[in-house]
Amino acid sequence: MIIAGSLRPTPLPExxxxxxxxxxxxxxxxxxxxxxxAYPIRLLKLPGFGMIALRDIEKALFPWQQYMPARKKPGRKPKLPTDPILGSFPIVCDVAFPQEGDMNKQRDPYIE
Incomplete structure (x- = not known):
């Protein structure tokens, strides 16, 4: 008969x-x-313990399984600033201002 707590703890393998x-x-x-x-979540929360150490433990102790962390969901898009006068309409500026010297390159097709 095996009594709980009578087993010796197993040291970590070499x-x-x-x-x-x-x-x-x-x-x-x-x-x-x-x-x-502690496998796997509490181990990954230890300072200095990452996926490489986890793979090392899996290779030595759990060769039949591999923990795959869930991918993080993409975050929300940041809110656009709104105009205090117009209310909820976002302030958008898509106008490209010409740089110095570009005025000579861009000609109005109606003025020739």
Whole structure:
């Protein structure tokens, strides 16, 4: 019969890179059971722990699975400034002002 808590914690495998092991140790995670409890969201929130370290853990401990984070939805478009007199009509300026010297290049077709 197995009594809860009688099992020894499993230390992290040597297959993990030293950077990953050190990052986990700084956060107090030193056993495989702690990694399994924190996988994947809490691990990714650890300082200095990113996708490369997560892939290292998956390769060593969970070779049959790979966490794929959800893509962020694009943000809302910023509101256009509105004219205080006209109200909700946005202020839009699509007029291209000629640069110095452009006046000679652009001729009115009706004045020739």
């Amino acid at each position: 297959k993990l890179s030293s950077r990953t092991r050190n990052t986990l140790a700084r956060s107090g995670i030193t056993t495989v059971e702690q990694v399994m409890d």
